[in-house]
Amino acid sequence: MKLDMKDRADSFAIVRPEHLNHHGYLFGGQLLKWVDEIAWIMASREYPGYRLVTRAMDDVQFRTPVPSGSILHFHVNRARQGHTSVTYAVEVHADEPGVLRRASTPKEKPVFSTHVTFASVDASGRKRALPGKSPRHPASQHSTRTR
Numbered sequence: 001m002k003l004d005m006k007d008r009a010d011s012f013a014i015v016r017p018e019h020l021n022h023h024g025y026l027f028g029g030q031l032l033k034w035v036d037e038i039a040w041i042m043a044s045r046e047y048p049g050y051r052l053v054t055r056a057m058d059d060v061q062f063r064t065p066v067p068s069g070s071i072l073h074f075h076v077n078r079a080r081q082g083h084t085s086v087t088y089a090v091e092v093h094a095d096e097p098g099v100l101r102r103a104s105t106p107k108e109k110p111v112f113s114t115h116v117t118f119a120s121v122d123a124s125g126r127k128r129a130l131p132g133k134s135p136r137h138p139a140s141q142h143s144t145r146t147r
């Protein structure tokens with residue numbers, strides 16, 4: 001996964017036969033797993049030393065079936081930080097390598113989008129405040145607990 005300095009990250013995956021449902025297209029649960037995992041990796045890198053758990057996944061939209069062999073492109077953007085939570089907007093585009101298209105047709109097409117919210121918890125599983133509005137600070141500087 002590539003991380004840049006603009007609160008966003010990009011990641012890629014190949015859709016293989018073991019990722020398909022019984023209709024022969026990408027299984028939605030597999031896509032949710034990738035999305036959760038990729039967003040969690042970005043959050044964990046932005047908040048080193050913080051224990052983050054998935055609290056919510058909102059507005060899940062599967063827009064089009066994805067065939068085997070597609071390359072998925074995950075765009076992850078930090079959308080909001082609250083007191084104990086941080087939310088990422090995730091958009092997924094698909095490309096089918098080897099499929100010829102007209103030059104005017106976009107190479108990648110949007111197939112999925114959602115918002116994933118992670119909550120910060122302490123070792124006992126209780127909510128724990130995140131650092132101010134500037135992530136990427138070591139956890140030791142921000143030890144305030146909410147309960």
Ligand SMILES: CC(C)(COP(=O)(O)OP(=O)(O)OC[C@H]1O[C@@H](n2cnc3c(N)ncnc32)[C@H](O)[C@@H]1OP(=O)(O)O)[C@@H](O)C(=O)NCCC(=O)NCCS
Nearest residue numbers: 053054055056058081082083084085117119121125126127
């Ligand atoms: C994380 C946990 C301790 C939080 O406790 P809680 O009583 O639910 O706390 P809250 O309802 O205040 O939610 C915590 C944060 O998530 C936010 N949140 C809650 N529901 C949300 C939703 N549907 N969408 C976006 N954010 C949401 C709250 O606003 C709060 O953030 P803030 O402090 O920045 O305002 C508890 O929910 C938990 O343990 N959940 C299970 C987590 C888990 O196991 N995840 C793995 C997948 S099963």
